[in-house]
Amino acid sequence: MRLLLVEDHVPLADELIAGLGRQGYAVDWLADGRDAVHQGATEPYDLIILDLGLPGVPGLQVLEQWRSSGLATPVLVLTARGSWSERIEGLKAGADDYLTKPFHPEELQLRIQALLRRSHGLANQPRLESAGLHLDEGRQCVTREGVDIQLTSAEFRLLRYFMHHPEQILSKSHLAEHLYDGENERDSNVIEVHVNHLRRKLGKAVVETRRGQGYRFGGTPA
Amino acid sequence: MKSIQARLSVGLVSVMVVVCVVLAQISLWLFELGLQRYLEAGLRNESESLLIALVKGPNGLQLDEHRLTPAYQRPFSGHYFRIDFEQGHWRSRSLWDLKLPEPGAAGLHANFQLGKTEQSLLLLQTDYRRFGQDISITVAQDYTPVRASFLRVQQVGLALGLAALALILALQRITVSRALRPLEKAREQISQLQQGKRSQLDEQVPLELEPLVSQINHLLIHTEDSLKRSRNALGNLGHALKTPLAVLVSATSSPQLDAQPVLRKTLLDQLEHIQQRLVRELNRARLSGDALPGAHFDCDAELEGLLATLRMIHGEHLELAVRVTPGLLLPWDREDVLELLGNLLDNACKWADSEVTLTIGEQNNGVYLLIDDDGPGIPETQRDEVLSRGARLDEQVNGHGLGLGIVRDIVHAWGGQLHLLTSPLGGLQIRIDLPDGSSVN
Numbered sequence: 190m191r192l193l194l195v196e197d198h199v200p201l202a203d204e205l206i207a208g209l210g211r212q213g214y215a216v217d218w219l220a221d222g223r224d225a226v227h228q229g230a231t232e233p234y235d236l237i238i239l240d241l242g243l244p245g246v247p248g249l250q251v252l253e254q255w256r257s258s259g260l261a262t263p264v265l266v267l268t269a270r271g272s273w274s275e276r277i278e279g280l281k282a283g284a285d286d287y288l289t290k291p292f293h294p295e296e297l298q299l300r301i302q303a304l305l306r307r308s309h310g311l312a313n314q315p316r317l318e319s320a321g322l323h324l325d326e327g328r329q330c331v332t333r334e335g336v337d338i339q340l341t342s343a344e345f346r347l348l349r350y351f352m353h354h355p356e357q358i359l360s361k362s363h364l365a366e367h368l369y370d371g372e373n374e375r376d377s378n379v380i381e382v383h384v385n386h387l388r389r390k391l392g393k394a395v396v397e398t399r400r401g402q403g404y405r406f407g408g409t410p411a
Numbered sequence: 412m413k414s415i416q417a418r419l420s421v422g423l424v425s426v427m428v429v430v431c432v433v434l435a436q437i438s439l440w441l442f443e444l445g446l447q448r449y450l451e452a453g454l455r456n457e458s459e460s461l462l463i464a465l466v467k468g469p470n471g472l473q474l475d476e477h478r479l480t481p482a483y484q485r486p487f488s489g490h491y492f493r494i495d496f497e498q499g500h501w502r503s504r505s506l507w508d509l510k511l512p513e514p515g516a517a518g519l520h521a522n523f524q525l526g527k528t529e530q531s532l533l534l535l536q537t538d539y540r541r542f543g544q545d546i547s548i549t550v551a552q553d554y555t556p557v558r559a560s561f562l563r564v565q566q567v568g569l570a571l572g573l574a575a576l577a578l579i580l581a582l583q584r585i586t587v588s589r590a591l592r593p594l595e596k597a598r599e600q601i602s603q604l605q606q607g608k609r610s611q612l613d614e615q616v617p618l619e620l621e622p623l624v625s626q627i628n629h630l631l632i633h634t635e636d637s638l639k640r641s642r643n644a645l646g647n648l649g650h651a652l653k654t655p656l657a658v659l660v661s662a663t664s665s666p667q668l669d670a671q672p673v674l675r676k677t678l679l680d681q682l683e684h685i686q687q688r689l690v691r692e693l694n695r696a697r698l699s700g701d702a703l704p705g706a707h708f709d710c711d712a713e714l715e716g717l718l719a720t721l722r723m724i725h726g727e728h729l730e731l732a733v734r735v736t737p738g739l740l741l742p743w744d745r746e747d748v749l750e751l752l753g754n755l756l757d758n759a760c761k762w763a764d765s766e767v768t769l770t771i772g773e774q775n776n777g778v779y780l781l782i783d784d785d786g787p788g789i790p791e792t793q794r795d796e797v798l799s800r801g802a803r804l805d806e807q808v809n810g811h812g813l814g815l816g817i818v819r820d821i822v823h824a825w826g827g828q829l830h831l832l833t834s835p836l837g838g839l840q841i842r843i844d845l846p847d848g849s850s851v852n
Contacts, residue, residue, distance in 0.1 A: 198654045198655075198658070200655070200658045201654055201655075201657050201658045201661065204658055204661035204662055204665075205661060207665065208661060208664060208665075211666075242650055242654075269646075269649050269650035269651075269652075269653035269654055269657075270646055270649065270650065271649075271690065272694075272697075272746060272749070272750055273717065273720075273746075273749040273750050273752070273753030273754070274745065274746040274749045274750070276720055276753070277716040277717055277719075277720050277749065277753075280716075280719065280720045280723055281716055281719075285723070286723070286724070287720075287724075289653075290653040290654055290656065290657040291653055291654075291656035291657035291659070291660045291661075291682070291686050292657060292660065293660060293664075294660070294661050294664040295664070
């Protein structure tokens, strides 16, 4: 899962990037509203965390510009201004959720998880479930038929992305774009390695290879 | 304070009554005086013709009957005389058996009653000397008809005066109310201002009212501006404090603190404390109360956005229903009303199983709000405790309490009442009675 964090307060951004990184998210960070307007619309993010008090272009305008240009990525708004009238304005501008500063990191993580699930049509599930697997995003492990299976961080990221997109064909480059942030090298061979690890831990049928197309998770075994 | 209309009426009536009565009395008195002078001339004539009628006969003085006016012969004709001289006196036949009053001194005298008759006499006594004798002639004329006509004039005058007074009062009322119409208009506009139906007074007013109206408008703009400024300043302060606070809260979950669970908990608790106090104080300071007369909350326009927000936060499984009189305007600041409803509905949504209802209606002197949910509710015995929780700022409050604390602050600022009841839906009903903006001092 690749997120865009738009936050001008550097210490807070550092904390958030560190925390989100521990949760297995690839995070790109921007501090200026003008950059955000451009980059948010061009890069394939799964979710955007947007602070409203931004230099350059105010956060609400950034959001309005994204929405008017047809960007459908879920946006979680962070703001110190927590009054209801501002909350309503934010959601009218196209925000999907609203978090008032200061917040607990867990609160932010839960909101991000819920928002991602909701945007993929998996609303109202306390845990991520797909193809007989239960993913515990807090502990970063997967449960199948009551048996816990430990995952490495990279495996967890990959499986989480698969579970958000069940029965969809995902190419290696698509996966690389969504699992790594803009600064890390995207080596599609690494993806292949992690898919093999997942197959070893969860069974061969869990991820199907479509030659020349990519991978497909949770399909009926051939 | 008495109304200007009443003051003007009282002043005008008293001045009119005093002036009219004094004028009427004086002119009547002068007229009567003039009439008496005129009658005196007639009487003097009579008196002199009587003197001429005195002739010297063989037995001393004689009165030549032929020279006398017939009126002196007819009893109680209204014309009388009496002639006194050394040997005795003569009286006119018209006196019959009555005695002509004696004024005692020469000159004109009025208001003498003739015996038991109704006649009031005007007497002129004149002293002469003729044929070597002192002769005193008193002639009298009945003055009653003149009196009666004077009385009639007085009555007619009084009636006319009263009618004129009534007419003047009516005209004055019309004039004054015409002249005061701009004031009345300004008064109406001020009451509209209080109900939040307008934000400025009409500038098209007479010259005299212009400074007042423009001053009020100026004050309104000034109040609005300074309120906006202070709200912005508070917002900035909040922003400035909350972001570092967010960094600190975020930092407590860093792995370096994993070995120090007690320290982490203390930090978190204290940060939570700071945050809640900050939120509550910012809200409290932000509360405009009724400082902005032009502010109002348009239920039809605003509630939709609020409900959409709540649905987004709490998911679509909740049935959010609104029962509001169409076109209802609440006379309070939009942000404050949203804060109140947002907190209350948010709470209700948190606790409800499937249904939350908001009812806003008008009652005789204000507005009532009902927020119903079908959640577990609060037992009657614990309601007071819930209400008092969060009443004090330094108290530990959880999410529920904090929202209710802000609600309490707002309701208090508006002079309203907050009650916790049992909802017909089965859960908690929060009832808020708010007095009309215009009745709040």
